Amino acid sequence: MIVNDQMKVVSHEKIAKNIFELVLHGELVNQIKAPGQFVHVKVGTGIDPLLRRPISIAAHNQEEQSMTLIYRAEGKGTKLLSLVDIGETVDILGPLGNGFTVEEGESKTALLVGGGIGVPPLYGLSKSLIAKGWEVKHILGFQDRSVSFYKERFEELGETFIATVDGSLGTKGFVTDVIQKEAPGFDEYFSCGPTPMLKALQSRLEMKSGFISLEERMGCGIGACFACVCHKQDDPDGYSYVKVCSDGPVFPAGVVQL
Amino acid sequence: MIVNDQMKVVSHEKIAKNIFELVLHGELVNQIKAPGQFVHVKVGTGIDPLLRRPISIAAHNQEEQSMTLIYRAEGKGTKLLSLVDIGETVDILGPLGNGFTVEEGESKTALLVGGGIGVPPLYGLSKSLIAKGWEVKHILGFQDRSVSFYKERFEELGETFIATVDGSLGTKGFVTDVIQKEAPGFDEYFSCGPTPMLKALQSRLEMKSGFISLEERMGCGIGACFACVCHKQDDPDGYSYVKVCSDGPVFPAGVVQL
Amino acid sequence: MRRLEIELPGLSLKNPVMPASGCFGFGREYSQFYDLSELGAIMIKATTEEPRFGNPTPRVAETNGGMLNAIGLQNPGLKGVMDNELPWLSQFDVPIIANVAGSKMEDYVEVAKEISTASNVKALELNISCPNVKTGGIAFGTIPEVAKELTKRVKEVSEVPLYVKLSPNVSNIVEMAKAVEAGGADGLTMINTLLGMRLDIKTAKPVLANKTGGLSGPAIKPVAIRMIYEVSQAVDLPIIGMGGIQTAEDVIEYFYAGASAVAVGTANFVDPFVCQRIINELPALLDELGVDQISELIGRSWGKHESKTIYSS
Amino acid sequence: MRRLEIELPGLSLKNPVMPASGCFGFGREYSQFYDLSELGAIMIKATTEEPRFGNPTPRVAETNGGMLNAIGLQNPGLKGVMDNELPWLSQFDVPIIANVAGSKMEDYVEVAKEISTASNVKALELNISCPNVKTGGIAFGTIPEVAKELTKRVKEVSEVPLYVKLSPNVSNIVEMAKAVEAGGADGLTMINTLLGMRLDIKTAKPVLANKTGGLSGPAIKPVAIRMIYEVSQAVDLPIIGMGGIQTAEDVIEYFYAGASAVAVGTANFVDPFVCQRIINELPALLDELGVDQISELIGRSWGKHESKTIYSS
Numbered sequence A, B: 001m002i003v004n005d006q007m008k009v010v011s012h013e014k015i016a017k018n019i020f021e022l023v024l025h026g027e028l029v030n031q032i033k034a035p036g037q038f039v040h041v042k043v044g045t046g047i048d049p050l051l052r053r054p055i056s057i058a059a060h061n062q063e064e065q066s067m068t069l070i071y072r073a074e075g076k077g078t079k080l081l082s083l084v085d086i087g088e089t090v091d092i093l094g095p096l097g098n099g100f101t102v103e104e105g106e107s108k109t110a111l112l113v114g115g116g117i118g119v120p121p122l123y124g125l126s127k128s129l130i131a132k133g134w135e136v137k138h139i140l141g142f143q144d145r146s147v148s149f150y151k152e153r154f155e156e157l158g159e160t161f162i163a164t165v166d167g168s169l170g171t172k173g174f175v176t177d178v179i180q181k182e183a184p185g186f187d188e189y190f191s192c193g194p195t196p197m198l199k200a201l202q203s204r205l206e207m208k209s210g211f212i213s214l215e216e217r218m219g220c221g222i223g224a225c226f227a228c229v230c231h232k233q234d235d236p237d238g239y240s241y242v243k244v245c246s247d248g249p250v251f252p253a254g255v256v257q258l
Numbered sequence C, D: 001m002r003r004l005e006i007e008l009p010g011l012s013l014k015n016p017v018m019p020a021s022g023c024f025g026f027g028r029e030y031s032q033f034y035d036l037s038e039l040g041a042i043m044i045k046a047t048t049e050e051p052r053f054g055n056p057t058p059r060v061a062e063t064n065g066g067m068l069n070a071i072g073l074q075n076p077g078l079k080g081v082m083d084n085e086l087p088w089l090s091q092f093d094v095p096i097i098a099n100v101a102g103s104k105m106e107d108y109v110e111v112a113k114e115i116s117t118a119s120n121v122k123a124l125e126l127n128i129s130c131p132n133v134k135t136g137g138i139a140f141g142t143i144p145e146v147a148k149e150l151t152k153r154v155k156e157v158s159e160v161p162l163y164v165k166l167s168p169n170v171s172n173i174v175e176m177a178k179a180v181e182a183g184g185a186d187g188l189t190m191i192n193t194l195l196g197m198r199l200d201i202k203t204a205k206p207v208l209a210n211k212t213g214g215l216s217g218p219a220i221k222p223v224a225i226r227m228i229y230e231v232s233q234a235v236d237l238p239i240i241g242m243g244g245i246q247t248a249e250d251v252i253e254y255f256y257a258g259a260s261a262v263a264v265g266t267a268n269f270v271d272p273f274v275c276q277r278i279i280n281e282l283p284a285l286l287d288e289l290g291v292d293q294i295s296e297l298i299g300r301s302w303g304k305h306e307s308k309t310i311y312s313s
């Protein structure tokens, strides 16, 4: 069930340049079903900014009723969000969308590939996969070292490769360069990041099955406004479509026309 | 000189129903010339609300660089203002306009008449008058007891009569009823409050000289936009005019067409 | 609790608050949040004869106090709406206003004829004002003669009363209103979005793939209020008002201006409960204003008090 | 530091930022805050032949992301402006753009003829779009033929280049722009305010004494950008853009849309230093965008790159 909760700020820290980790407490957490779901955040109380901001659930803890969001303070809304203090509340609508399907994975290996602010949901996903018996490997791409985060946390869960565009951390280049170079073996891949990255990944890993999480500008976030619609790969000019907010944001690779 | 100062909140208290007393600290205070001047307050950082709010300087202390504003939290802007905490800053433009002229007053009596949120500037005025040798009497009108404030403070300075519309404090009725009933003797009067009150007062005290402080919707607050223009009494349909923000808000009684 | 009731051509509204077309889909998503029977009515997403995919994405962009959209009338087409959406909606005790769109007159006529036969469709809303479709669309809404002719032709075939949705992108809104009145409209809905645009600082290109889009939200409310104020005094048609409504106070302002009911669009995206909340807040606000029936407020800004009893229950 | 320079008919601007007419009076008040010579130009308050008191108060009202005004062209009249304001302004090294208004064609012609002879008036801005005066005003700005004729007659008598200020309250802004181009305009300024209204919840009456007013501020920026984008591609005239500008980023967006300079109105009321601040922030923003001259950005959204060299210095 989707709920609208005034969630309490438990902690709020800057973990890299312009990157913030926000831990929220509230009953909404009870409703979270799968890693990869997201929430819609109302920043401020008035009309500035007007619309909610979609942010992935990076991780959550059902017992403590807490969840973690990791976001980049970039535009008007996220910059304002970064000013919220511990003890204050944030207006959250969620959980939204469908997350990653985490099946039993005994003796299977998952490759998790994230780019920039696409990295956060992979953290919760990685933990879920491990809980289901998967071995996990991570490839994380960042612009440069200053905006990278959660390296150690991912390393605790499994093998972790980092790529930065300028080479200031890990391999110089993109996540696809790491795949090329390291050729990590895996059974299924799970990815979240900018569309060009997903596109490159999907075509490079064409023979593999995987899941990708998409981003699209949103209005309602719940499937009503048709803002976030994408064509399907098997009908690129037709009338069949998916909505990123309610059908996604996670789709099996190859379903959506990127 | 008018300055734009990010003033620090020294204290912020609710002193009556919806009435707040805000003490601010900053260099702007050095520029204050006379009681009755006002400041233009930017609430929030974005476009909601867009315009500044004019608020009178209730009192100020040059040595401590502090000034007091007393305001009613009523609409969007003042309600938001009431949430500002000690230690935060408020964006203030001022001091604006011309205040009350306080001349030597040895053996003279001043009658200060205020209504509602017109009461605050009279507090600083009363102190200034006393410093110049005047004896002061106050008549303060409020809707009812719950929204009344500063009674004791005014009583410390001089004789003080209160009128409330419902009689829950002081005389039942309006400030003009108090004048009628008590017929306090005085040499000059000084008044601030809603226009109907000023109008009634001015006509009742026609034979007396006095000063009144006006309210008008404002754009710029500095004389540039022609939002706050009033006709003059000696030329009610002509081209001569005063601007409340820069020529006023205080005018000698009888100058402005009310 | 009959104080919120409003009687309009074809519509017995238990309250005057309904979601605006395109901002509520066909109701399915919002039915997760509250019982749709609580609504005065529902204006469903524009329906065209054939299914439409709409414009490429990005389709929305935020602006100061508002948003731009260029959805491009995506919808499952007349058959899809008749077969799947309207029957699903019939489980709720709420009148449906079907928003009808097209690119040629014939399209409108075809859709209106068919969709007006659905048992829960109590009125049509003729969308002659969508700024986001290349053909037709905007022209129907800016040329009085064309709007009148279209109104007439649709009115001829419709089984239910016809409301025409006016575009604010015109020099003279009264002239448009009079034209559709002359064409036989039973009511007006106004306003649709203002044509606007936003450019990306980094790329210099429009944020919307469609380049321009329709501006909605609180930013446009003053324009809507002004237009309803003008039109309600010039024509005899009831008006369903919309544009930037977020609160019960906004609803009252629309009534004062001359509206007999209101629709809420963009605000649903910010608060999915907004329509329900407004409906619940209205009675207390009427008390504060010392008013018994909300219908007494229609046109109060220009002095229309008891006159329009035909619309009050 | 010549990277902000812009060359327009009659105007050699050291930078493209100027206060908009009516939002800066005749400069006296803002001269307390910074040296007016820092400005690209100054658009002074509308001048009419005779002094005008303007409309009753309240004259302004806040709206979501904007404000309404119905000042009603208050000004000291042609003689007052010629004798007191323009001479005072001549102490600053800044070109003045005189905003010319009237209720009859003859009024405009009279004012234009005279005011264009002042030595610091480098251009006229023909105000055919003020929504707040009953006679004339809006009609001049919404009927293409009338606008063209007025432009022609004023152009005949003006000693300096003529910019025409367009109203956004029209169905077809391109048609209006073409009409004034045909009338001989040297440039356009756009947009003036959108006609709007706000009602008081307690009294049910309009907040403004004049009932309706002009909507300005950030709320209207998307409408202005869209109109400039359309018009700049359709006519050969340079455009001074305005509507909701608050930041250096907004200025860049206007340039991308097709403006060659910009004016800042409402934002002066919020931050009296806004024009100075924007001018100071522009060079760093150009660096970020990797651009040397701001003139390179004119029309970049629709691909007008090096073509209009005639306006770059």
Ligand SMILES: Cc1cc2nc3c(=O)[nH]c(=O)nc-3n(C[C@H](O)[C@H](O)[C@H](O)COP(=O)(O)OP(=O)(O)OC[C@H]3O[C@@H](n4cnc5c(N)ncnc54)[C@H](O)[C@@H]3O)c2cc1C
Pocket (backbone or CB within 6 Å): A038, A049, A051, A052, A053, A054, A055, A056, A057, A070, A071, A072, A073, A074, A075, A076, A077, A078, A079, A117, A118, A120, A121, A214, A215, A216, A217, A218, A249, C061, C062
């Ligand atoms: C399903 C989903 C999950 C996301 N998860 C995360 C996350 O975990 N961490 C994170 O940092 N970011 C995430 N994003 C991106 C995030 O939504 C944007 O960075 C954010 O909305 C930008 O808002 P702003 O106030 O910074 O920018 P502004 O420029 O003020 O935004 C203006 C408008 O554009 C929209 N917008 C801008 N960029 C994007 C974008 N990339 N995607 C969608 N809408 C955008 C905003 O929501 C807003 O409506 C996610 C996006 C989606 C769709």
Ligand SMILES: Cc1cc2nc3c(=O)[nH]c(=O)nc-3n(C[C@H](O)[C@H](O)[C@H](O)COP(=O)(O)OP(=O)(O)OC[C@H]3O[C@@H](n4cnc5c(N)ncnc54)[C@H](O)[C@@H]3O)c2cc1C
Pocket (backbone or CB within 6 Å): B038, B049, B051, B052, B053, B054, B055, B056, B057, B070, B071, B072, B073, B074, B075, B076, B077, B078, B079, B117, B118, B120, B121, B214, B215, B216, B217, B218, B249, D061, D062
């Ligand atoms: C010179 C002067 C001095 C003032 N001093 C005080 C004071 O010391 N204490 C105090 O409580 N109030 C004072 N006021 C009134 C105060 O400005 C308004 O109460 C306040 O602006 C209302 O803002 P809001 O956000 O509550 O209301 P909103 O309804 O959100 O205001 C909307 C718009 O209307 C304007 N507005 C609303 N009411 C008034 C009003 N009465 N006068 C002028 N503009 C108004 C606002 O400034 C804003 O632009 C003074 C007004 C003036 C002109």
Ligand SMILES: Cc1cc2nc3c(=O)[nH]c(=O)nc-3n(C[C@H](O)[C@H](O)[C@H](O)COP(=O)(O)O)c2cc1C
Pocket (backbone or CB within 6 Å): A219, A225, C020, C021, C022, C023, C045, C046, C069, C071, C073, C099, C127, C130, C165, C191, C192, C193, C215, C216, C217, C218, C220, C242, C243, C244, C245, C263, C264, C265, C266, C267
């Ligand atoms: C995303 C979106 C889609 C819309 N789709 C339609 C539509 O299909 N048909 C229509 O007549 N109006 C459509 N509109 C306009 C709204 O019905 C309404 O007239 C407008 O948004 C103003 O109201 P608001 O400010 O409350 O949103 C749409 C508006 C939005 C924001």
Ligand SMILES: Cc1cc2nc3c(=O)[nH]c(=O)nc-3n(C[C@H](O)[C@H](O)[C@H](O)COP(=O)(O)O)c2cc1C
Pocket (backbone or CB within 6 Å): B219, B225, D020, D021, D022, D023, D045, D046, D069, D071, D073, D099, D127, D130, D165, D191, D192, D193, D215, D216, D217, D218, D220, D242, D243, D244, D245, D263, D264, D265, D266, D267
């Ligand atoms: C208080 C006020 C007075 C104005 N007076 C005039 C005027 O005299 N002449 C004119 O052409 N435009 C006038 N305008 C319109 C502005 O010049 C400008 O076109 C409009 O406000 C949009 O810009 P903004 O959003 O930056 O304010 C006025 C605007 C305001 C807010």
Ligand code: FES
Pocket (backbone or CB within 6 Å): A217, A218, A219, A220, A221, A222, A223, A224, A225, A226, A227, A228, A229, A243, A244, A245, A246
């Ligand atoms: S954001 Fe509205 S349908 Fe996806």
Ligand code: FES
Pocket (backbone or CB within 6 Å): B217, B218, B219, B220, B221, B222, B223, B224, B225, B226, B227, B228, B229, B243, B244, B245, B246
């Ligand atoms: S508020 Fe602008 S002139 Fe007074």
